[in-house]
Amino acid sequence: MAAIDFTYIPVLDLATVRTNKSAFLADLQHALIHVGFFYVKNHGIAPEFLDGLAKLAVGYFDLPLDEKLKTDKIHSPTFLGYSIQGNEITKDKKDNREQFDFANELPATWSEGRHIHERLTGPNLWPNQSRLPGFRQTVLSFHQQAQELAESLARLVAEALGLEPNALLDRYVLPNQQHRAKLIKYPAVDQLDPQDGTQGVGPHRDTASLLTLLYQANSLPGLQVQNHAGTWIDTPAIPNTFVVNIGTGLEYLVQNAAIATTHRVLNPPPGLGPRYSIPFFLGARLDAKLTPIGIPQHILDQRPQVVVTDSAHQFNKVYKEDPGLYAVLNRISSHRDVGAKFYLQLAQEHGISTTTSSTGY
Ligand SMILES: O=C(O)CCC(=O)C(=O)O
Numbered sequence: 001m002a003a004i005d006f007t008y009i010p011v012l013d014l015a016t017v018r019t020n021k022s023a024f025l026a027d028l029q030h031a032l033i034h035v036g037f038f039y040v041k042n043h044g045i046a047p048e049f050l051d052g053l054a055k056l057a058v059g060y061f062d063l064p065l066d067e068k069l070k071t072d073k074i075h076s077p078t079f080l081g082y083s084i085q086g087n088e089i090t091k092d093k094k095d096n097r098e099q100f101d102f103a104n105e106l107p108a109t110w111s112e113g114r115h116i117h118e119r120l121t122g123p124n125l126w127p128n129q130s131r132l133p134g135f136r137q138t139v140l141s142f143h144q145q146a147q148e149l150a151e152s153l154a155r156l157v158a159e160a161l162g163l164e165p166n167a168l169l170d171r172y173v174l175p176n177q178q179h180r181a182k183l184i185k186y187p188a189v190d191q192l193d194p195q196d197g198t199q200g201v202g203p204h205r206d207t208a209s210l211l212t213l214l215y216q217a218n219s220l221p222g223l224q225v226q227n228h229a230g231t232w233i234d235t236p237a238i239p240n241t242f243v244v245n246i247g248t249g250l251e252y253l254v255q256n257a258a259i260a261t262t263h264r265v266l267n268p269p270p271g272l273g274p275r276y277s278i279p280f281f282l283g284a285r286l287d288a289k290l291t292p293i294g295i296p297q298h299i300l301d302q303r304p305q306v307v308v309t310d311s312a313h314q315f316n317k318v319y320k321e322d323p324g325l326y327a328v329l330n331r332i333s334s335h336r337d338v339g340a341k342f343y344l345q346l347a348q349e350h351g352i353s354t355t356t357s358s359t360g361y
């Protein structure tokens with residue numbers, strides 16, 4: 001079937017799951033197959049809680065640099081913690097954003113001889129409690145609420161694709177898996193060097209995960225989604241909503257019946273101050289090769305044939321053979337200093353430069 005292109009991102013109301021579930025699932029199915037992005041409202045996470053979280057995110061980035069550097073990713077092979085602006089690379093260009101990566105707290109279990117993906121799992125790096133009271137507790141509470149919301153969306157996604165509600169979670173998510181999330185600050189362009197450009201984060205698809213939930217923590221513009229013709233569609237913050245998008249893991253596992261759509265963030269225009277956002281990524285298990293699930297033919301028949309993307313070649317056959325290895329290689333190529341410190345031999349084996357140049361992952 002020809003692609004039905006999109007010019008805006010649909011808004012789905014989770015309250016209709018109780019009042020008119022079949023209409024909700026039809027809208028969701030359309031969004032999965034044709035857009036790969038949607039907003040959800042009436043998601044059940046309290047607005048006052050999210051306001052408090054947003055204030056703590058601003059408070060974290062306002063800490064003195066030496067405090068933030070105590071939580072730098074370089075201190076841990078998990079790639080959890082702080083990255084200074086310009087440290088992350090997308091499509092071989094530096095991203096103009098500062099971030100704090102966190103996850104549900106799990107102990108480190110990796111030791112020599114175990115699969116390398118286990119080295120990504122471990123505890124968070126927290127700033128000093130007295131510098132930011134309530135930060136740890138609020139951030140972990142957000143993580144738990146976002147995970148519950150993401151899992152209930154994964155059940156609805158399964159139903160919208162003609163599967164049993166738990167089909168995706170049972171096959172592709174482990175009960176005690178670590179799911180990653182981030183606090184992000186995008187400075188406005190007048191707070192950057194002119195040669196830094198306006199790439200907050202470059203065009204990409206969310207790799208190897210199932211679903212992303214994104215809370216746009218203030219009202220500044222910047223997020224854009226690429227439609228099938230290659231046009232960038234603005235995705236503004238809508239109060240009390242999350243933006244949901246599909247990861248390349250789910251896209252592969254449901255045979256492209258949900259599309260992992262390319263997106264990017266531009267730094268805000270001069271004078272507006274920074275944009276803050278908080279994504280949560282529902283990961284797919286990394287411990288085994290995963291096989292796609294059977295999707296009813298009448299749903300597969302609706303898939304668009306050709307989709308233009310500025311992030312081609314990001315998802316290669318390594319994922320299909322070994323998702324855990326893929327996840328590690330992907331982390332190394334985004335954060336090359338951590339890669340050089342903890343994964344140098346692996347990076348070299350896979351041709352990933354830990355200094356500059358192209359990677360292909
Ligand atoms: O900050 C945003 O709005 C999007 C972030 C994003 O796409 C990502 O971190 O994968």
Ligand SMILES: [Fe+2]
Pocket residue numbers: 204205206263
């Ligand atoms: Fe993304």
